Amino acid sequence: xxDKLTRILYVEDEPDIQTVARLALETLGGFTVEICSSxxxxxxRAPGFQPQFILxxxxxxxxxxPTTLGKLRELPQFASTPVIFMTAKVQPSxxxxxxxxxxxxxxxxxxDPMTLSVQVQAIWERCHG
Amino acid sequence: MADTSDxxxxxxxxxxxxxxxxxxxxxxxxxxxxxxxxxxxDEEGLQTLHRMVHSLTxxxxxFGFALLSDVARTLEEYLKQIGQAKTAPDEEQRKRxxxxxxxxxxxxxxxxxxxxxxxxxxxxxxxxxxxxxxIFVVEDDSALAELLKVQLxxxxxxxxxxxxxxxxxxxxxxxxxxxxxxxxxxPESEQGGIETMKEIQPGRDIPVPVIFLTAHDEFASRLExxxxxxxxxxxxxxxxxxxxxxxxxLTSNLPPAPYRILIxxxxxxxxxxxAAVLEQAGMTVKTVNNPLEVMTPLxxxxxxxxxxxxYMLGCNGMELAKVIRQLxxxxxxxxxxxxxxxxxxxxxxxxxxxxxxxxxxxxxxQHLVSSVSSRVRRxxxxxxxxxxxxxxxxxxxxAIKDQLDREVAQTKRRGTPLSFAMxxxxxxxxxxxxxxxxxxxxxxxxxxxxxxxRLRETDMVGRYGGEEFAVILSNTxxxxxxxxxxxxxxxxxxxxxxxxxxxxxxxxxCGVADVAYFGDATKLCDAADKALYKAKHAGRNxxxxxxxxxxxxxxxx
Numbered sequence: 001x002x003d004k005l006t007r008i009l010y011v012e013d014e015p016d017i018q019t020v021a022r023l024a025l026e027t028l029g030g031f032t033v034e035i036c037s038s039x040x041x042x043x044x045r046a047p048g049f050q051p052q053f054i055l056x057x058x059x060x061x062x063x064x065x066p067t068t069l070g071k072l073r074e075l076p077q078f079a080s081t082p083v084i085f086m087t088a089k090v091q092p093s094x095x096x097x098x099x100x101x102x103x104x105x106x107x108x109x110x111x112d113p114m115t116l117s118v119q120v121q122a123i124w125e126r127c128h129g
Numbered sequence: 130m131a132d133t134s135d136x137x138x139x140x141x142x143x144x145x146x147x148x149x150x151x152x153x154x155x156x157x158x159x160x161x162x163x164x165x166x167x168x169x170x171d172e173e174g175l176q177t178l179h180r181m182v183h184s185l186t187x188x189x190x191x192f193g194f195a196l197l198s199d200v201a202r203t204l205e206e207y208l209k210q211i212g213q214a215k216t217a218p219d220e221e222q223r224k225r226x227x228x229x230x231x232x233x234x235x236x237x238x239x240x241x242x243x244x245x246x247x248x249x250x251x252x253x254x255x256x257x258x259x260x261x262x263x264i265f266v267v268e269d270d271s272a273l274a275e276l277l278k279v280q281l282x283x284x285x286x287x288x289x290x291x292x293x294x295x296x297x298x299x300x301x302x303x304x305x306x307x308x309x310x311x312x313x314x315x316p317e318s319e320q321g322g323i324e325t326m327k328e329i330q331p332g333r334d335i336p337v338p339v340i341f342l343t344a345h346d347e348f349a350s351r352l353e354x355x356x357x358x359x360x361x362x363x364x365x366x367x368x369x370x371x372x373x374x375x376x377x378x379l380t381s382n383l384p385p386a387p388y389r390i391l392i393x394x395x396x397x398x399x400x401x402x403x404a405a406v407l408e409q410a411g412m413t414v415k416t417v418n419n420p421l422e423v424m425t426p427l428x429x430x431x432x433x434x435x436x437x438x439x440y441m442l443g444c445n446g447m448e449l450a451k452v453i454r455q456l457x458x459x460x461x462x463x464x465x466x467x468x469x470x471x472x473x474x475x476x477x478x479x480x481x482x483x484x485x486x487x488x489x490x491x492x493x494x495q496h497l498v499s500s501v502s503s504r505v506r507r508x509x510x511x512x513x514x515x516x517x518x519x520x521x522x523x524x525x526x527x528a529i530k531d532q533l534d535r536e537v538a539q540t541k542r543r544g545t546p547l548s549f550a551m552x553x554x555x556x557x558x559x560x561x562x563x564x565x566x567x568x569x570x571x572x573x574x575x576x577x578x579x580x581x582x583r584l585r586e587t588d589m590v591g592r593y594g595g596e597e598f599a600v601i602l603s604n605t606x607x608x609x610x611x612x613x614x615x616x617x618x619x620x621x622x623x624x625x626x627x628x629x630x631x632x633x634x635x636x637x638x639c640g641v642a643d644v645a646y647f648g649d650a651t652k653l654c655d656a657a658d659k660a661l662y663k664a665k666h667a668g669r670n671x672x673x674x675x676x677x678x679x680x681x682x683x684x685x686x
């Protein structure tokens with residue numbers, strides 16, 4: 001049995017989505033969530049927070065999701081931390097592309113705040129199953 | 130973990146905040162768009178625009194604006210496509226972007242209540258209408274129960290009788306959709322009927338419609354009956370006429386059939402949006418995206434109102450309205466144009482081409498609903514004044530004659546049979562003189578109801594004059610029509626009418642003519658009238674068939 005999922009890092013540049021995601025994951029899902037507004041902020045704060053699971057928005061100004069993932073993987077403690085991409089682009093070819101660069105799954109945006117934590121939990125259990 | 134209703138409240142708040150910011154966001158998008166130069170490519174400007182639209186795609190639905198996400202996605206993909214071309218958007222592309230931007234403005238008004246409030250409101254299921262043809266009679270006096278069953282079944286009601294409250298309770302657990310006729314007093318309790326209804330009513334979305342029957346008319350008991358959801362309180366002996374009146378009133382109290390709206394707009398996102406708004410308001414909606422394909426849905430769906438977008442590819446809204454207006458059946462249908470056009474002259478010009486109203490996009494949902502429903506309501510009301518008889522709701526004299534003309538013409542084209550019948554209540558003057566005009570009116574209503582219930586939906590019934598009715602039986606030859614009407618005649622003669630405590634019954638006579646022998650509507654009418662006269666002359670309470678005219682030598686001269 002895998003560790004219980006408690007600590008999630010969510011990288012998202014939109015303040016609206018940040019708020020609703022915090023509500024969905026913390027209040028409704030009971031997780032501890034650290035939210036970063038950009039890829040570079042995530043790289044700064046991830047080591048201190050020690051997330052078990054990372055949710056990455058794909059399209060962000062500056063450093064986008066895939067680039068952020070690449071940089072995170074360069075840090076030894078995040079070499080294998082599971083990452084989920086959050087994206088509005090959900091063509092199968094694109095999903096396959098994200099998987100190829102190391103994402104465990106893709107959650108399509110816009111997400112449903114009522115079920116987001118359940119989705120995340122399910123993916124967590126699947127990759128630790 | 131938090132209570133879901135708390136989360137709901139918080140989400141609602143977030144959604145409110147999002148909604149409040151939307152106009153500003155859309156404004157920024159419009160601005161970014163208008164600042165893009167037309168003559169050369171501005172890579173950075175395009176990207177900014179793309180980003181802003183992308184943000185709507187990814188957030189709208191989360192906050193209850195699903196359609197906003199959909200339209201934004203379409204726009205985003207289009208921008209992406211243009212982005213790959215490496216040139217400034219051309220005229221055509223600019224137009225398309227402009228259209229999508231105005232769609233964004235429109236769908237931004239559409240917030241789905243269900244998405245966010247769904248959890249707390251899901252208990253409020255759609256109201257199911259009670260089947261008004263089924264009646265449960267709960268009565269321990271078996272003779273009275275049987276009488277009610279027989280009398281009501283003449284009017285097409287499906288009646289089940291329960292002799293005890295216990296049996297009734299059981300039936301309500303399984304099959305609750307019925308109007309209940311409930312006796313007040315039962316052997317086990319003086320007010321057993323009322324008490325039982327009080328047990329049954331709580332927890333129902335819509336109360337079971339119940340009519341109480343009683344031998345004791347006391348105020349206290351009436352009050353209790355109302356508290357048990359009683360919609361009427363009738364004294365015994367039961368006057369079938371007033372019972373039928375109550376049942377009729379009950380029918381008209383229920384929501385009328387939903388308004389039928391046809392939407393013609395070549396934008397799928399917008400038709401989806403308008404349809405969602407109108408359906409939420411309880412209307413039935415059919416959408417057509419290709420104006421050239423409007424004819425079939427028009428004829429099959431038979432809308433009460435048509436919403437047409439002015440600017441469409443292939444055939445613009447004004448041309449379409451003209452085409453529709455040239456069809457006889459749609460001369461008076463309300464047509465409402467939807468358009469971004471705010472120029473009054475152009476609007477008036479469009480009205481001249483057959484539009485009744487003009488709604489300028491973007492349209493507030495409430496505005497759309499109220500504008501559409503008030504037009505439909507008025508149009509249906511006017512139509513019913515024009516073609517319906519006020520006492521019976523049947524087609525009036527003019528309308529049934531018009532209908533006969535049309536049906537006869539159609540019959541000839543298709544070579545199908547058709548019969549026409551004239552029905553006249555026997556000695557009706559005596560009914561009025563003896564029992565008074567209200568009793569006479571009730572007899573007329575009961576016959577009209579009987580005819581409507583017993584004939585097929587394709588048959589047409591009209592009130593031809595005072596106590597005279599006309600019936601068009603399509604696809605029916607003379608002999609069959611005689612059989613059908615004779616069965617109705619027998620049942621009508623068995624109906625008990627009650628006036629001033631006295632029971633009476635009446636009969637009718639009927640003349641039938643077959644179109645096979647009488648080639649046009651006037652001749653058919655005359656023949657049915659003559660047959661009616663023959664039936665009256667032969668002693669009334671009978672149905673006579675008009676004989677085929679004898680061909681004499683003079684016909685060949």
